[in-house]
Amino acid sequence: MEVLGHFNYWIAIVLMMIGFYALIARGNLIKKIVGLNIFQASVFLLYISFGKVTGGSAPIIADGVEIYSNPLPHVLILTAIVVGVATTSLGLALVVRIREAYGTIEENEIADMDRET
């Protein structure tokens, strides 16, 4: 039961490691961005899990509801999602320009070309 009770956290950690692995191990710049996104998404999940209050309802005032989940982590993570979108778009824009300048988006090929000049 202990394991199931922390289901969200397990998933968050698994996603975090998948994202982090892709970020480090993949040489393709687009795949790195994908890894970065998974990594960030896991943190969003972590935050939203913090906000859950056992037995709490959605944080909208209604008759007959006593316990509400904490809405603050949701609001924080909205900001973080916006930041994540900005990071992704900037990263992809850089990949486009790298492709124009180098003709490749493979990390090791770019490193080889840098070493020659």
Next chain:
Amino acid sequence: MIAQFPALQVVLPLIAAPLCIVLRRGALPWFITLVVSWAALAMAGTLLDQVADGSQISYALGGWMAPLGIEYRVDTLNAFMLVIVAGTSSIVLPFAYRSVIREIPEDRHYLFYGGYLLMLTGLLGMAITGDAFNVFVFIEISSLSSYAMIAMGRDRRALSAAFTYLVMGTVGATFFLIGVGLIYAVTGTLNMADLAQRLPPLYESRAVLAAFAFISAGLLLKLALFPLHLWLPNAYTYAPSVVTAFLAATATKVAIYLLLRFGYTVFGADFVFDIVPASEVLLALAIAGTVIASTVAIFQADVKRLLAYSSVAQIGYIILGVSYANVTGLTASLVHIFNHAVTKGALFLVMGCMAYAVGACRVESFAGLGKRMPMTMAAFVIGGLSLIGVPLTAGFVSKWYLVLGAIERGWWPVAILVLATSLLAVAYVWRVVEVAYFRDPPADAPEVSDPPLSLIVPTWVLTGACVYFGIETSLPVGFAEQAAQLLMGGGS
């Protein structure tokens, strides 16, 4: 009006950034940026003057009172940081006008200044805010704009450098975000002053330990402590000269400020140094950083890159002072934050003069410049002396306090090491000076001379500051001591 300064400090550059994008014609964006930066400096100076007696200013954004609303809290430490950031920016900007015309295509000037203002907003915001999550937002504002600014470099390697920085910087900021989430989960607050009161009973909690680990790892990545510095050398080498000078003087320093703020104010010195072995870890990394990065710097062919590695080494010195865990060490760190901002700012502006007049920063392109660009090279020599820590320069003051702190702590070998690593700095500075003064230029070298006054004057303002603050030390040392006592006193 003065009561609104903490908010205006951040809001003014934030509003001016889109204004630059709209009013894109000619020199107008540059002029707006200059005026805003000087206004920010004036406000930072006023704030520092107000808190100089050790008081604090608390500003509730939008009238929402802390701890629920976002609070801006100004004390000696962050007012000092605000002055460093706004001051460097105000000196670099007059330099920027001609340097940017030379280095950036004309149709992108307005974007350059828009990005520059966002960078300034982010750095000032990081320094002034008293809310842990707000820090994350400002980290990302300054980081995202600096990735874009670095990518504006002329060399295509600027693009891959910016990409590497983007990946590593985002990982760092996300680690910070995880850490903030964890302390929010156990305390239920994001206000730093409130956190400081609620954390001590929870020191044994595993969540707090994990939070500290995530926050410090994220910030160490941002401040480029060895071995997390890999993004820095390329980013500094290929970015436009103005961006390098501004970032080198401020970006890593504000990250160090955050490390101190979280270490001392939020978590508390008892936690950081007694429960977590922060002192030992930081000491080991700082020593490795100063020795290895200084050695690597000696073998660089590009002087801008050489100075970038030297920056990694200097960050090692700053962290070394933190690891002493005493007031003298902390004073040394804060003084060195200031002195290194002045010194590295001056040296990277010299690189900007080189890029303008010669078009290259390779060691061999310095040949014979001692005679042909006397003003530029003299600035390099003085900046270099300050980097080494020769008496009567700003660098000496920081080294002096670093040695004093080590002796006070009883770490004699560390004190000797600080002096020994200065010799490595002599080696890499001398390499450039030797080529500039004692080697004749190649016969086919094009005719060069000192760049125009609008480049020379800002360079010499910072170079002059290296000497001025080496002789008249009371100003930075006074504020640094006060801030160090504030941190040490507030933590225990």
